[in-house]
Amino acid sequence: MPIETEAQFTDVYRAHYEDVLRFVRRRAHPMNVDDIVGETFLTAWRRRGELPDDPRPWLFGTARKAMLNSQRGMRRQSALAVRVQRAGEAFGARPQAVDPTAHADDRMDLAAAWQSLAAADQEVLALLVWEHLSAKDAARVLGCSRAAYAMRLTRARRRLAARLGSATAVSPVLAANH
Known part of the structure; x- marks a missing residue:
């Protein structure tokens, strides 16, 4: 699904932003969430010609890599900070x-x-x-x-x-x- 226009990218962004945001919020330190989500979509913009037909897993993978990069500067034991208060649900x-x-x-x-x-x-x-x-x-x-x-x-x-x-x-x- 190569994206050729800004409008097409905007559609992908609107369709997947909330999912990526939730994905990152469950895993990253709250201070890093916005940066990681922004980096994820910046990478998607830069590689828009290579996006698969279903970009959601690709975006999650890109966000995951951005989180791993972010976590290198943080303690290694905080590799996955999940909000457990939602675990019951x-x-x-x-x-x-x-x-x-x-x-x-x-x-x-x-x-x-x-x-x-x-x-x-x-x-x-x-x-x-x-x-x-x-x-x-x-x-x-x-x-x-x-x-x-x-x-x-x-x-x-x-x-x-x-x-x-x-x-x-x-x-x-x-x-x-x-």
């Missing part, structure tokens, strides 16, 4: 009861388990749960084969389940095969 742990605190312990367990995962496991799971990418598109974001992504996802699911105490504690979203 993302993993389908919405309370069914009227009492909003009914599942607080489950959400706290999930948050602790999530934080204990390696950054690479968080990234693999987040591409599935938060970004709703197919295995093929997630593999493109990570720069690996679909098979490699599937293996990483399987291992990350197992590690999360082990931290939660049982495989049944993992949400259906994570258990689904993609």
Whole structure:
């Protein structure tokens, strides 16, 4: 999908800006979000003739690379800063009861388990749960084969389940095969 006009690029920007912004907000330090998103779309503008038909995974991959570059200057342990307070919603742990605190312990367990995962496991799971990418598109974001992504996802699911105490504690979203 080579982009030849500014109007075409504007359409791509409008269609994907919010997704890229959310993608970066979940992973980068709040002070770096605007710079990373800006750098992502600047790269897209510079390489507009090379954009694929579905630029979303390409934009996520470009944003990921920009984040990795940004993180080199920061502590290595903050490779993936995810807003865990939304984890309960993302993993389908919405309370069914009227009492909003009914599942607080489950959400706290999930948050602790999530934080204990390696950054690479968080990234693999987040591409599935938060970004709703197919295995093929997630593999493109990570720069690996679909098979490699599937293996990483399987291992990350197992590690999360082990931290939660049982495989049944993992949400259906994570258990689904993609």
